Amino acid sequence: xSRTGLFLxxxxxxxxxxxxxxxxxxxxxxxxxxxxxxxxxxxxxxxGPGGSGELLVRLNLADGYHVMSHxxxxxxxxxxxxxxxxxxxxxxxxxxxxxxxxxxxFQSTIDTFMSQVPVFIPFNVAPDAAPGExxxxxTVEYQACSEGxxxxxxxxxIELLVNVQPSP
Amino acid sequence: MGAPQPGDPxxxxxxxxxxxxxxxxxxxxxxxxxxxxxxxxxxxxxxxxEHLSSMAEDYADRDVRVxxxxxxxxxxxxxxxxxxxxxxxxxVSTEDTDGVVAAQYAPAQFQPSFEDRSQVVLAATVxxxxxxxxxxxxxxxxxxxxxxxxxxxxxxxxxxxxxxPG
Numbered sequence: 360x361s362r363t364g365l366f367l368x369x370x371x372x373x374x375x376x377x378x379x380x381x382x383x384x385x386x387x388x389x390x391x392x393x394x395x396x397x398x399x400x401x402x403x404x405x406x407g408p409g410g411s412g413e414l415l416v417r418l419n420l421a422d423g424y425h426v427m428s429h430x431x432x433x434x435x436x437x438x439x440x441x442x443x444x445x446x447x448x449x450x451x452x453x454x455x456x457x458x459x460x461x462x463x464x465f466q467s468t469i470d471t472f473m474s475q476v477p478v479f480i481p482f483n484v485a486p487d488a489a490p491g492e493x494x495x496x497x498t499v500e501y502q503a504c505s506e507g508x509x510x511x512x513x514x515x516x517i518e519l520l521v522n523v524q525p526s527p
Numbered sequence: 528m529g530a531p532q533p534g535d536p537x538x539x540x541x542x543x544x545x546x547x548x549x550x551x552x553x554x555x556x557x558x559x560x561x562x563x564x565x566x567x568x569x570x571x572x573x574x575x576x577e578h579l580s581s582m583a584e585d586y587a588d589r590d591v592r593v594x595x596x597x598x599x600x601x602x603x604x605x606x607x608x609x610x611x612x613x614x615x616x617x618x619v620s621t622e623d624t625d626g627v628v629a630a631q632y633a634p635a636q637f638q639p640s641f642e643d644r645s646q647v648v649l650a651a652t653v654x655x656x657x658x659x660x661x662x663x664x665x666x667x668x669x670x671x672x673x674x675x676x677x678x679x680x681x682x683x684x685x686x687x688x689x690x691x692p693g
Binding site: 433508 | 566567568569570571572573574599604608637638640641642643646649650666667672673674
């Protein structure tokens, strides 16, 4: 990709009166937290009352970036988290996250997600659920870093639509 | 690289200290100051903080003040982090809750797409001489990340005319 945004700048200055300041800085364009991650949502075509299914929330990360995993290596890091609000006639199970990818950070490693991050959320439709389209609102929280710097945490809204079919 | 950069006056600021009181850059004139922009959630910053504590101890008797500037976090969150992770009482912890100071230090040409300029300097280190002039501006470097901040120590040593810290 052409906009692999890395904070890349090493500027050293020798500011003494007999020395010329030297600068080796290469300003690069970079991605905002929202640009680093595109979010896709997928819901089943239709589920009848009493049925079940899985919702998919997929985070697609730009090359060269990672986000902290759902169980970050330190409690003060920001976990990647998909949260859904309650929706009429539906109940949700705990989200299922992929296996984290270790990222080398100097002499240690931290648990991260890279590239594509599929998060599956199982759901059940109540036996007495009314037919029709149900809107599910939620959020995706994450904190992204490149190989050498980090971006502010963000929480972004998502919406999925589940079509509850009439009882046969 | 747009201002501020090495050779420019460091923008003055006054920020609340985590343990109470304030820190004023202007009042620190006459001392060397190492500013480090940080946040508790930032893994790179987290890796650097123990080395900043060491730096604060190693250079204390040479009139070097090492100052953390926590960017846009709630006081309680940062205070809890400092209590657990900052090992030296000589390491000054300040809080830039609205990011105004961090934005002042963001070089204009870096990450121009960022409307929130305070983000640009996260994990950056700025070395300021006793006259208040920026002597070193080290933005986070994707290819040479070194949490020990050896480059800062080397520049300090060189500028102070001594290769070994006291």
